[in-house]
Amino acid sequence: xxxxxxxxxxxxxxxxxxNDFSIAEFVAQHEPSFKWCIGCGSCTxxxxxxRLTNFNPRKINLLIQRGETKGLAEEVAKCMMCGKCxxxxxxxxxxxxxxxxxxxALNTCHAL
Amino acid sequence: xxxxxxxxxxxGGGPAGLxxxxxxxxxxxxxxxxxxxxxxxxxxxxWYKLFPGFRxxxxxxxxxxxxxxxxxxxxxxxxxxxxxxPEIDHHQVVxxxxxxxKADAVLIATGFQVFNAEKKEEYGYKIYDNVITSVDLEAxxxxxxxxxxxxxVAPRRVAFIHCVGSRDKKVGNVHCxxxxxxxxxxxxxxxxxxxxxAEIFNFYMDMRMFGQNFEELYIEAQQKWGITFxxxxxSEIAENIDGSLQLKAEDTLSGRPMRMxxxxxxxxxxxxxxxxxxxxxxSAGLAFTSGNFLASNDTHFxxxxxxxxxxxxxxxxxxxxxxxETLTDARAATVRIISWLREKELKSNN
Numbered sequence: 001x002x003x004x005x006x007x008x009x010x011x012x013x014x015x016x017x018x019n020d021f022s023i024a025e026f027v028a029q030h031e032p033s034f035k036w037c038i039g040c041g042s043c044t045x046x047x048x049x050x051r052l053t054n055f056n057p058r059k060i061n062l063l064i065q066r067g068e069t070k071g072l073a074e075e076v077a078k079c080m081m082c083g084k085c086x087x088x089x090x091x092x093x094x095x096x097x098x099x100x101x102x103x104x105a106l107n108t109c110h111a112l
Numbered sequence: 113x114x115x116x117x118x119x120x121x122x123x124g125g126g127p128a129g130l131x132x133x134x135x136x137x138x139x140x141x142x143x144x145x146x147x148x149x150x151x152x153x154x155x156x157x158x159w160y161k162l163f164p165g166f167r168x169x170x171x172x173x174x175x176x177x178x179x180x181x182x183x184x185x186x187x188x189x190x191x192x193x194x195x196x197x198p199e200i201d202h203h204q205v206v207x208x209x210x211x212x213x214k215a216d217a218v219l220i221a222t223g224f225q226v227f228n229a230e231k232k233e234e235y236g237y238k239i240y241d242n243v244i245t246s247v248d249l250e251a252x253x254x255x256x257x258x259x260x261x262x263x264x265v266a267p268r269r270v271a272f273i274h275c276v277g278s279r280d281k282k283v284g285n286v287h288c289x290x291x292x293x294x295x296x297x298x299x300x301x302x303x304x305x306x307x308x309x310a311e312i313f314n315f316y317m318d319m320r321m322f323g324q325n326f327e328e329l330y331i332e333a334q335q336k337w338g339i340t341f342x343x344x345x346x347s348e349i350a351e352n353i354d355g356s357l358q359l360k361a362e363d364t365l366s367g368r369p370m371r372m373x374x375x376x377x378x379x380x381x382x383x384x385x386x387x388x389x390x391x392x393x394x395s396a397g398l399a400f401t402s403g404n405f406l407a408s409n410d411t412h413f414x415x416x417x418x419x420x421x422x423x424x425x426x427x428x429x430x431x432x433x434x435x436x437e438t439l440t441d442a443r444a445a446t447v448r449i450i451s452w453l454r455e456k457e458l459k460s461n462n
Binding site for chain 1: 319335338340341369372373
């Protein structure tokens with residue numbers, strides 16, 4: 001069929017009922033501090049990768065918890081594992097291990 | 113001749129009024145507490161456990177009832193005060209039944225009432241059966257019955273909505289009711305204890321954990337009880353055909369709108385001044401805050417004094433306070449009343 005270049009816009013709404021929480025569950029199971037985030041943003045403020053790209057560790061954490069994981073592999077690949085985020089986190093989240101487990105989850109939950 | 117002790121009338125027999133009564137009684141004043149309900153204890157009677165330590169509210173009621181054994185105040189129930197007429201020498205307190213009482217000092221402790229959630233029609237209170245308030249939930253906890261939806265099943269997913277009737281110009285309340293945040297954390301934990309399988313979500317604008325051990329309890333709610341906090345004010349609730357509720361909010365930290373289904377929604381209703389406080393305050397020539405609470409004479413130095421000498425205010429009729437803060441405020445008011453009465457006595461002796 002001819003592609004006319006038109007499509008139906010997918011809503012921007014987070015659809016909690018139909019989203020996939022397998023990555024969130026995997027990460028929370030292996031690094032429970034993943035769920036302690038209060039969204040302060042200090043991780044992103046100090047993040048070396050965020051200075052150069054649109055990488056945002058606070059938002060990644062949140063979106064995974066909402067079951068929004070599209071493009072996640074590409075996002076976490078921007079992390080350089082420097083660990084500055086872990087030094088500033090007021091809730092004591094093991095952010096590096098969170099990222100590691102997101103990567104593990106991506107390999108186990110979604111065979112990419 | 114023994115001197116007649118000076119007489120203090122306290123309007124309101126809740127935590128503030130009763131604590132002030134026992135403190136004033138201790139130093140020998142004649143104290144009368146006027147309570148409009150049949151029982152004293154105020155809103156404590158509606159609460160099951162208190163934040164942040166889950167103390168049964170009955171313990172505080174018991175403490176208040178036993179606080180004035182040495183010189184118990186006269187407690188008059190079913191006594192509704194409609195007016196206070198300030199005079200130079202003493203004040204006249206007028207009751208609904210026409211009776212007039214004379215006092216050297218008057219302490220207003222009329223407390224609060226909860227915001228009427230029906231005014232936030234978009235949340236569907238009294239429209240959708242599975243939308244309840246934090247006060248309804250306390251009544252449910254007091255009853256000891258298992259928590260169920262109207263359909264008679266245990267809710268699997270529960271939402272707590274913060275700031276209902278607070279920080280909301282649409283309903284005329286710009287003020288923060290202060291205690292609802294920690295109440296939401298407390299009730300979410302209690303809910304999880306009742307329903308370990310349920311998923312619990314709190315929708316908030318800011319989490320205002322100002323008191324001792326409040327932040328700790330908030331952390332515990334996340335870490336130990338797995339409660340999820342979503343930053344965003346709920347815009348509306350609609351009922352699905354099966355009686356469950358669809359809720360819309362923006363997840364402001366991701367900048368995305370979201371919708372979710374819930375079996376039960378709890379509205380954390382804020383505080384507004386008790387009915388009659390406005391009329392009472394006006395009769396005594398008092399000023400009001402933007403939230404229509406009774407205004408203090410000064411925000412730092414004279415919190416318990418009003419603009420009318422000899423008329424004092426304490427507790428949640430002057431601003432939203434926790435139970436612990438209310439008791440502290442009542443004790444502070446006592447000190448001010450004593451010094452004012454002593455000064456008055458000295459002047460009359462000279």
